[in-house]
Amino acid sequence: MRRNILITGASAGLGEEMARQFAAKGYNLALTARREDRLAALREEFLGRSPGITVTIHKLDVTVDEQVFSVFREADQAHGQLDRIIVNAGIGKGAPVGTGRPDANRETLMTNFIAAFTQAEAAMELFRARNAGHLVFIASAAALRGLPKTITAYAAAKAGVSSLAEGLRMEMLNKPITISTIYPGYIRTAMNEHVKNTPMIVDTVPGVQSMVAAIEAEKAKAYVPSWPWGPAARFMKVVPLPILKRMI
Numbered sequence: 001m002r003r004n005i006l007i008t009g010a011s012a013g014l015g016e017e018m019a020r021q022f023a024a025k026g027y028n029l030a031l032t033a034r035r036e037d038r039l040a041a042l043r044e045e046f047l048g049r050s051p052g053i054t055v056t057i058h059k060l061d062v063t064v065d066e067q068v069f070s071v072f073r074e075a076d077q078a079h080g081q082l083d084r085i086i087v088n089a090g091i092g093k094g095a096p097v098g099t100g101r102p103d104a105n106r107e108t109l110m111t112n113f114i115a116a117f118t119q120a121e122a123a124m125e126l127f128r129a130r131n132a133g134h135l136v137f138i139a140s141a142a143a144l145r146g147l148p149k150t151i152t153a154y155a156a157a158k159a160g161v162s163s164l165a166e167g168l169r170m171e172m173l174n175k176p177i178t179i180s181t182i183y184p185g186y187i188r189t190a191m192n193e194h195v196k197n198t199p200m201i202v203d204t205v206p207g208v209q210s211m212v213a214a215i216e217a218e219k220a221k222a223y224v225p226s227w228p229w230g231p232a233a234r235f236m237k238v239v240p241l242p243i244l245k246r247m248i
Helices: 013-024 036-049 065-078 102-130 149-171 204-216 226-238 241-247
Strands: 004-007 028-033 055-059 084-087 133-138 177-184 221-224
Touching: 004 013, 004 065, 013 028, 013 036, 013 204, 028 036, 028 065, 036 055, 055 065, 065 102, 084 102, 102 133, 102 149, 102 177, 133 149, 149 177, 177 204, 177 226, 204 221, 221 226
Parallel strands: 004 028, 004 084, 028 055, 084 133, 133 177, 177 221
Antiparallel strands: none
């Protein structure tokens, strides 16, 4: 059993709900995010419902490399050993390329891809040392194709995460370090509440339940929820661009 789990970006959205569901299952948690006060409130909530677990909180800005390495090592020591690390922290900023907001697009790329790469470095350092562990990347259905307008940078970053995970998975084949990539479709969170066109959106709790189930099964890849996002993913990979553009 992967008993000790670290989750980045655990103060809100998918990370918060994953933490809540893993806590309910009896897992020990290392929760990281920039908002330490929010993490403290979640710790109190989780311990109130599941008093037998251990929950540590760690303030972390994933775009600061030194913090990522120090916090991962600190959490690993605090729990005796981290068994699973979930690379989840991300943002949803973005603007059409060339419209005067390169800052927003760069911030999205730095947080969602470069910082994810740093988290992978820190996680794999721990896992390689003991030749064991489960590294989980939260990608997105947006990673499957290049996408237009405000989500171009976001989709590109998540495609990078998907490629990073696959490269590590290939290297770790037949070894005791497992790599999983989770591709959520539209799951309702604060990040996407302002988006007008959200077809096939799923509420937070059932959407995250499907994510947690895929993580627990240690699947190599999972499109979640499997309905409708399994068939939708297969369609997205092959549909011609003009048709995809009309659908978005």
